[in-house]
Amino acid sequence: MKPTDLSTPQHFHKVVDCQWACPAHTPVPEYIRLIAAGRYGDAYMINWKSNVFPGILGRTCDRPCEPACRRGRVEKEPVAICRLKRVAADYKDDIRERLPKPVAKKNGKRVVCIGGGPASLTVARDLAPLGYDVVVLDQDPQAGGMMRTQIPKFRLPDSVLDEECGYVLDLGVRFVGGRRVDSMKALLAEGWDAIFVGCGAPRGRDLDIPGRKEAAKNIHIGIDWLSSVSFGHTTKIGKRVVVLGGGNTAMDCCRSSLRLGSEDVQVVVRSGFEEMKASPWEKEDAMHEGIPIHNYLVPKEFTHENGKLTGVVFEKVQAWRDDKGKRHLLPSGEPDRHFPCDDVLIAVGQENAFPWIERDIGIEFDQWGMPKVDAQTMRSTHPKIFFGGDAAFGPKNIIWAVAHGHEAAVSIDKFCNGEDIAERPAPAVEIVSQKMGIHEWSYDNDIAPDKRYRVPLRDKVVALRDIRAEVELGYDEALAFREAQRCLNCDAQTVFTSLLCIECDACVDICPMDCITFTQDGEEAELRTRLTAPARNLAQDLYVANGLKTGRMMVKDEDVCLHCGLCAERCPTGAWDMQKTFIEMTYAGSACRSKA
DSSP: OOOOOTTSSHHHHHHSHHHHHSTTOOOHHHHHHHHHTTOHHHHHHHHHHHHSOHHHHHHHOOOTHHHHOGGGGTSSSOOOHHHHHHHHHHHOOOOGGGSOOOOSSOOSOEEEEESOSHHHHHHHHHHGGGTOEEEEEESSSSTTTHHHHTSOTTTSOHHHHHHHHHHHHTTTOEEEETOOOOOHHHHHTTTOSEEEEOOOOOEEOOOOOTTTTTTGGGEEEHHHHHHHHHTTSOOOOOSEEEEEOOSHHHHHHHHHHHHTTOSEEEEEOSSOTTTOSSOHHHHHHHHHTTOOEEOSEEEEEEEEETTEEEEEEEEEEEEEEOTTOOEEEEEOSOOOEEEEOSEEEEOSOEEOOOTTSOTTSSOOBOTTSOBOOOTTTOBOSSTTEEEOTHHHHSSOOHHHHHHHHHHHHHHHHHHHTTOOTTOOOOOEEEEEEOBSSSSOBSSOOOOOOOOOOOOOBOOHHHHTTOTTSOSBOOOOHHHHHHHHTTOOOTTEEEEEOGGGOOOOOHHHHHOTTOOEEEEOOOOHHHHHHTSSSOOOOTTSOEEEEOOOTTSOEEEEETTTOOOOOHHHHHOSSOOEEEEEEEEEOOOSSGGGOTTO
16 A cells, blocks of 8 residues: 555545535634633634634534544544534624725726525625625525525524624625526626626425415415515414425424414424434424424325315325335325314425526526536636535535535636636645643543533523524533533544654554554555454545555554544654644635636
8 A cells, every 4th residue: 555645635634524524624623622722712713714604503504524523433422513613603702803804905806696695605705805896686685595584593593694794794795685686698798707606596396286276375385484484574374284394494494383373383204204304403403392293104185175275185105125225105005194284384395496597698507407517616607607505506505505605716716817717726734743742742632521512402481482582502611611622633633653663562552442553565455454443434544654664564544543642642752743733725815826
């Protein structure tokens, strides 16, 4: 095997699993350490540079970082990374003086962003400080997009939205609310240097089954209904409500219904409970409020009398997988079930709608009506038009929209400076030894035995009376400190120097995870099987070093290493060192331009 090349950012980036899994690649261990130190403003700024909306994401993120957390490999629950992000937002000092100031002298380039959601605001945040004249257009009167219209206030208060959207707009970004874009051709005629489309996936899927038209008055599309609730247009709903769908929108619909006066809310899903698209904590929150979830039921008919909805008929199904592993839902043979109700909320998915983009302006669309977008540069087949967020690749989540916005901003900046947008700069990596003495480190490497701490909740009776009362109260500073201590400091890397090694195997003996092996070279697949503990996770690279006096190789399984530093403490020659890596993505600006 080839020795690991530590001069490139790739290896150590993958080792910091939480940061690698985050679409925006937020330096998670760094900001968690700052929270533990009570440096909330510093922790917030690290998040703000990377994910733009720390307070919003600290409440609503889908948390792709947490399943990747190394803590989850030694016990059941990972570190509460998302809720610690909220701590940085809740306890920070006034950070406005630390934000970029509006640029007085513009660079002459004009960029328009369609939609006021997270993708567009990220593009605006990245480009405005560089002197771009950025305008954000949205059909709603306030910025935020789906974060404002579709996430209930009991999960995301307006005050948090106003603050973090305001940080972006205060950079000199011009927001034009109440402006609906009806023609891309007309927008192109206005002479913009670049156009970014971040309008989301604004259309909720409907169900065309018998009774839909006859009972239409009491059958609502989930995302439209949530938007109406958000703006105060809808303030009540029937006593009995059936919610169709198993995603996060369905969970928001059912919980909102309870707060608007419904006494009997039922969620009905065509898949099994484990296959539901809703995040596990969203399902848990709904059930905590007494909302039952019924699985493997497919809607067949809306029943009605004299034009009034009376219920929904469902067919019971069961899952079956064919020889290729594809799942099918087949009738179980059980009798149909009828759920009486006064209102139905349909939350079975969202889709994109681009009737306002003419098909003769150079943007190619695929068979599903989606624009053809380069996944790296975010550019469409029209050189001036870029996409991001749900508008680019269909419904995902806020953190993906932010990541798309960063990449699109890099592309727009390079494009406006006459550069090849396909040339993407590598992340910046800083590696610093943590050695303070022979057996002392500048970080706390004791492993806390604590289990994950639950986030305190508002009393259920109180929460259900007010649709704007935030349910999660967040960690206080004491709980935040204890939860932060559970982090294993994955960015404190074990770095090996072959020339200093005397092959005494002291590191092998003391390693609690048996992840270090001194062995003969070989093909990787075979080598993985004869390590002290077989390295079965092929997604994580091995750390390989040669140049040992016996001709053997040092091989470390990065997948299970706890970064405890015992190998470095035990090594008599200092061949092992603990070096902290800070990996920061490259954002729009002079650093991303090849001419620089």
